[in-house]
Amino acid sequence: MPDKQITATQRELPLAFPELAPDAPLIPVRMVNEYVYCPRLAYLMWVQAEWADSADTVEGRARHKRVDAKADVLPEAPAEDEHIHARSVSLSSATLGITAKLDLVEGEGTWVTPVDYKRGKRPHVEHGAYDPERVQLCAQGLLLREHGYECDSGMLYFVESRERVLVLFDEILIEQTLAAIHGLRGVANIGRFSDAAADVATNTATGRIPPPLEDSPKCPRCSLAGICLPDEVRFLNEAPIAPRPLFAREQLSSPLYVQSPRAWLRKDEERIVIEVEKAKAGEARLNDVSQLVLFGSSGLSTPLLHELMKREIPVSFHTYGGWFVGHVVGLGHRNAETRMHQYRQSFDPKACLHLARGWVAAKIANSRTMLRRNWRGAAEEDGEEAFEQFAAVPSPPAGQGRGEGRASAEADAPQVAPAPSPASDLKAETAPIEAASARPGNDHAPDDLLRSLKEDAHHALRASSLEELLGIEGIAARRYFQNLTHLLRHDDDPSLSFDFMGRNRRPPKDPVNAMLSFAYAMLTREWHIALTAVGLDPYRGYYHQPRFGRPALALDMMEPFRPLVADSAVITAINNGEVRGSDFIRAAGSCAMSDSGRKRFIAAFERRMGHEVTHPLFGYQLSYRRLFEVQARLLIRHLSGEIPDYPNFVTR
């Protein structure tokens, strides 16, 4: 018997709703709206609890705050002629599996109409409104029916144009609404039988993030585009498209560092007030602060800590010497699914080795690029010009914790897919370096050194165990650190000249090592915060093994960025004359930065974090701080199986 064909004029009958598990969550009808707009958006917002504000969402929330100020309840058995006018009515249905807060319900007796407020003007489209809004309203109508009311239409009220649009709950719209509820339950994997039902009803996968929309005009307006990474995910799955510029939200706030050991911070309305020995020493607007960084025994009041946690602004604690002790965040990311993917993969030795190879090879590549671009040679002259040219580029590596040193390979690292069209953009970074290399007085980095590092990177990609990889990383690191001194400015003024004989730590014995240790602690903190913000556990890594208090994943992810961010900040601070010999305190064979030296170095580090680079895969420009978030999100996409590989960031 031939398969039954469904023609365009035939509609599928909605299936009876599957029985919900007793503890299954109810879907907010707002999420049904999002699901019709984009299934992936609903998944990110509801299942993964991701959120990012846009101007639209802020305005929408403010409007709803006003509407929700008063909450009414509907009468249980209204008289036939009873006038109904109820605001912010909460209704739920275990049968439908949805819940909603209705802006307004109007009617008489048992005949009622839901009214939903929408920002903006009425769109001039078929049916008077877009499908997501019509479906959301219909879901409200179905809830009213479930509660014994008669309801065959609803009203959308567009605030800006002050127009009402009537929406009839006809058979087609009701089917569309039920299918959307089924579909969202399916992708969220809710309900005992939700898998089968969702597959039949909407043909969606279950318990997996839906794929991004294809080249959709919805994406540029989507507040979650920077989290979803629609084009990046499609590109990394070899879709024949080049990513559009990232519509990432602007980071207008910046970290607030407090170094004074006697500082006390408190909240004063919308500001943070800094006091030293009860005298006001400074203040900052809460809105301008992205993270609070405290050194030594400086402290803060409980009301301020509560406010920072409420705003999800992390507070980091460092020792007097700059060692990263830990940080405090609010409730943290609610996305347990991401951590489940992370933990599952961390128990797979193959997955661990695969990721570790990529990180080490990328680090060696980036270290090699640092040496190649910024080599000053033994006979240094014209230091200021050389610095200016260096400052436009990335910097060298080093190590903290196990495998203290690690160098890097280059753009030929095979785990990195070929760039779409970044070659021309990368010239912005490469050109000043090439010019520096060509200047008289500047040697090129020795060919055999560059060749050796390139081979190290290739060996890293073929390492058969983490132990072997560790050995390769150590060899490359020694090569790199032995030559780091050739990137430093040597000046006739001894206070501006720094020697570097190799990496040492715990404690650092010379100024360059003191700065490197401090820079790695700052970089660890940045990655710790970036990973926590996207819902990953910074303490469970793949290359760095679990050890008490060690943020293993933060150390993993920062490997390729040690040369590009930490070492670069150190070299820039030295070559630019921002730190001097007098900025260091030496005692008992150890060396530490003074408060004033650290202040200037923090400024150099922050500049580096804000420095814009061209992403070698995606071709758009973004700051290192934003790049960390993008890379963390790409790791999630890889761990969840959405993209085949984690693309490391490797400069050319």
Ligand code: SF4
């Ligand atoms: S960016 Fe596009 S694909 Fe991603 S959630 Fe938003 S609308 Fe959907």
